[in-house]
Amino acid sequence: MAERTDNRTSDNAADGKPLSAARVIRAAADQLADLLGLEAEAVSSCTRTEDGSWRLSVEVLELARIPDTMSLLASYDVEVDANGDLTGYRRTRRYERGRADRT
Numbered sequence: 001m002a003e004r005t006d007n008r009t010s011d012n013a014a015d016g017k018p019l020s021a022a023r024v025i026r027a028a029a030d031q032l033a034d035l036l037g038l039e040a041e042a043v044s045s046c047t048r049t050e051d052g053s054w055r056l057s058v059e060v061l062e063l064a065r066i067p068d069t070m071s072l073l074a075s076y077d078v079e080v081d082a083n084g085d086l087t088g089y090r091r092t093r094r095y096e097r098g099r100a101d102r103t
Helices: 021-036
Strands: 040-048 054-063 072-080 086-096
Touching: 021 040, 021 054, 021 072, 021 086, 054 086
Parallel strands: none
Antiparallel strands: 040 054, 054 072, 072 086
16 A cells, blocks of 8 residues: 555644645545555545534545456545544445446
């Protein structure tokens, strides 16, 4: 697995400004990938809560297959505190890349 750099910065926290969504997304995706040992492919949602923490949905490639449309992905709900540190996660769904949600 490639070595990661920590994209979180405490500059914002030090000057009293909240972290930007872009920084939170990068930090959360990197931290989740480090914990799981799998690559985060995308963040499908990101919301700041009233207490300054964040909730994200991160899509992770769990099993690569050929053709790529048969690869298995998973959605994870991720919680990040106001400093950009991951505080919790859970897998909510597992699916093939080529399958659309039924509505």
